Amino acid sequence: DVKVTQSSRYLVKRTGEKVFLECVQDMDHENMFWYRQDPGLGLRLIYFSYDVKMKEKGDIPEGYSVSREKKERFSLILESASTNQTSMYLCASSLIMSGRGSNQPQHFGDGTRLSIL
């Protein structure tokens, strides 16, 4: 089974702090993703990475950055936390396979519930 592990289940930080959320996957997946999930808004993509040191902006990258120094680890960084970044953060990974019809599902961690005070 795919295992995606997020380092913290709950985190409380203060406005203006630099916050690091860590995610590790054990299935040698090339793709990794960071989402936030808010009631009524569903899952929104913040950033994703398809290889080490590669990253692409998702739909809501403002206020966030990411780091992928190793294949198995993808970090989300809140440069200066604000109260509107209070949310559930979900990490996911998926395999890349070449060719048409080769899509693979994303597998998720259990999330980090982040509160910014």
Place this chain on the structure above:
Amino acid sequence: GESVGLHLPTLSVQEGDNSIINCAYSNSASDYFIWYKQESGKGPQFIIDIRSNMDKRQGQRVTVLLNKTVKHLSLQIAATQPGDSAVYFCAENIAGANSKLTFGKGITLSVRP
């Protein structure tokens, strides 16, 4: 804490009945679809997927149906159990979108004992 299921439409079914959860997807260029289940306090869990060259796929107690003509996806759960209570949402991959998924808002399934 606040539930991910807050503000979502709810489907209530009797234990033992079959459940049908529907999803209208947005893009006719989508070629891959997934159903996820999310229980309270957990991340989304993969249930079943289907590619656009199919119209039906079956798993254990679940069936996914795809109607490309009307851009409609459904998840059927046979003999619904209390453990099936969760938020369910569909996701679509638009061809060429580099493995990115677009997620539906979700539906809460509530199983009555």
